Amino acid sequence: MxxxxxxxxxxxxxxxxxxxxxxxxxxxxxxxxxxxxxxxxxxxxxxxxxIGAPVAVESAVAEAVADRPNRTIYDAGHEQTLPGAEVRAEGAGPVKDQPVNHAYDGLGATFEFYLKAYRRHSVDGRGLPLNASVHYGQGYNNAFWDGRQMVFGDGDGRIFQDFTGSVDVIGHELTHGVTQYSANLQYFGQSGALNESVSDVFGSIIKQYALGQTADQADWLIGADVLAPGIHGVALRSMKAPGTAYDDPALGKDPQPATMDGYVSTSQDNGGVHINSGIPNHAFYLVAATLGGHSWERAGQIWYDTLTGGRLASDADFADFARATAAAAHARYGDGEEHQAVLKAWSQVGVAASAALPRQAAPEGAPSSSQG
Amino acid sequence: MRIAVTRTGGFAGITRRAELDTTGRHDEARLRSLAVAALSDGRPDRPAGVPDGFDYELEVDGIKAYCADPHLSAPQRELISRVLGERA
Incomplete structure (x- = not known):
């Protein structure tokens, strides 16, 4: 055919x-x-x-955008047509259906995180309304970002349960929106694995922020709350120890590598975007663990600067991203422990980040370091 | 008619594959018509999916077609559900 x-x-x-x-x-x-x-x-x-317009425009617009989210939750009614019926609008009180409230609260927590930590107004930096649909499909074992909104399945109750139950899952999905409106990393191969990793990084950080945890207190797990009882595993991914999150007859074994030695070449899963993301995930964990304290402050700031700085190509590979994080660390903090932690972390996962340091313009809001 | 469905991607990134032979099944006629419709609604190459969306490979007697959430046709959705549901 x-x-x-x-x-x-x-x-x-x-x-x-x-x-x-x-x-x-x-x-x-x-x-x-x-x-x-x-x-x-x-x-x-x-x-x-x-022509360099967006940065100036974005910050000018940001001033005018309210520091409040604009959320709408829809009920897909177990169908697969989006968005479904509106069930809770911004400012309305809780409803009886808990997934609706979980989604509403998770969107709020993510909005607040980006605003407080990085002065970003919503996923696009301009106050984009946040929409989510719950009860998508029948026993649907997934959650995704469709380019415009979040979509949550209920899980089949056997392997997965309600995907709205995990704030790191919600943070992960909305960060796909942040990436779409910033570096726009192509969802295939290494740039796709970076797209996935950035969502895991900020998904985990958003959970840490909500719990007030430091890097050494955090579990660094993704999707711990969506695994059904009885599944042999602690979560879907572990940033601290990729490849160890689960080992179960129904799920198989966590296939994530932590270093380039275990890099998987495959045409499935958009070129293994959920597999090889273990490598940049682990690099981020190493930076955060080395620097200590709240991971959104320095490690997260470096990753955020990299993602939103306007210098990262949408088809960036791991080495491009590694160099960009090193440059972002240098631009914001100079040649101190942050820059050294970034270089060392990428070296530990087998990615070269230490090519001649590019003369990089300071990211949005950073003190100018090279051409003062 | 042999029908195989392989689902990859998704938030969990876990692959699921199921295969069945329609011969002698009570729903053979339904499955055969769904399979033909699902293939003709499909694409010859893997479409670029949305972040964390499921991607599907449909294979009917050796002929392959691809589709991805959330843009499945009704026959694709029903076929996938019936074939993967065999193991659920």
Whole structure:
């Protein structure tokens, strides 16, 4: 079957450009029209970024944006049509259905974290309304970000339970939105694993922030609360010890590597984005553990500067990202323990970060270090 | 008709695969029509999915097609549910 018609092309801002370009050449207008439109939008976006407008615009707009979230929770009613019926709007009190309240509170905790820790207003930095749908599908074992909103399944109760029950899962999903509006890391291969890792990093930090934990008090686990009782495991991923989160007859064994020696090449899972994310996850853990204290303050700040600084290519690989974090650490803190911790962490996971330090402009809000 | 579904990706990143042979099953006619519709709604290459969305590979008598959440057609959704549900 070589001419399978493509009735339902997937178009979201994270489609890799090479795929978009081939879709744009497709003979079927249903396929090529939206692809061409997206490419044009991308071009406009890139041009704006090149002329350096967004940083200034973003901070000017941020001043005018309220320091409050604008949340709406929908009930998909066990169907797979989004968003579903509105069940709780911003400012409304709790409802009887707990997943609705968990989602509402989790969106609030994530909004507050980005605002307080980094003065970021919502996922786009401009107060984007936060929407989420709960009860998606029947016993649906997943949660995802569809490019516009969060989507939560209930879990089948056998392997997974309600995905709204874990604030790190909510933080993880919304951080996909932050990434989409900043570095826009392509969701494939190493840039995709970085996209996943950044979501795990901030998902974990958001939980630590909510609990007031320091790096040595944190469990560094992702999805600890979504595993059903009886599953042999502590969580879905461990940033402290990738590959050790679970080992269960129904789930298999946690496949994550902690270092480049265990890097997995596969075409599944968008090129192993949920597998190889263990490597940058562990690098972040090492930086946070070395620096100690609250991980959102220095380690998190360095990762946030890297993600939002406007210098990271959307197809960045691990080495690009490693160098960018080292440059971000140097730009904000100079050649001190932060910069050294970053270099050492990447070296421990087998990624070279120590190429000649690029002369990097200071990130948004950072003191200028090189060209004062 | 042999139908296999492989699901990858998702928040957990855990792969699930199930396969069945429609021969002699009480729902054989339904499965066969779903399989044909699901394949024709599919794409010849893996579509770029959304972050943490499930990706599916459908294989019907050796013919493969791909699809990804949340953009499944109704036949794809039902076929995937029936085939993966076999092991649930």
């Amino acid at each position: 070589t001419n399978v018609p493509a009735h339902r092309p997937v178009f979201c801002p994270i489609v890799p450009p090479h795929l978009l370009e081939s879709l744009a050449r497709h003979e079927d207008p249903e396929v090529h029209v939206p692809a061409r439109y997206t490419l044009e939008l991308d071009a406009v976006h890139r041009t704006r970024r090149r």
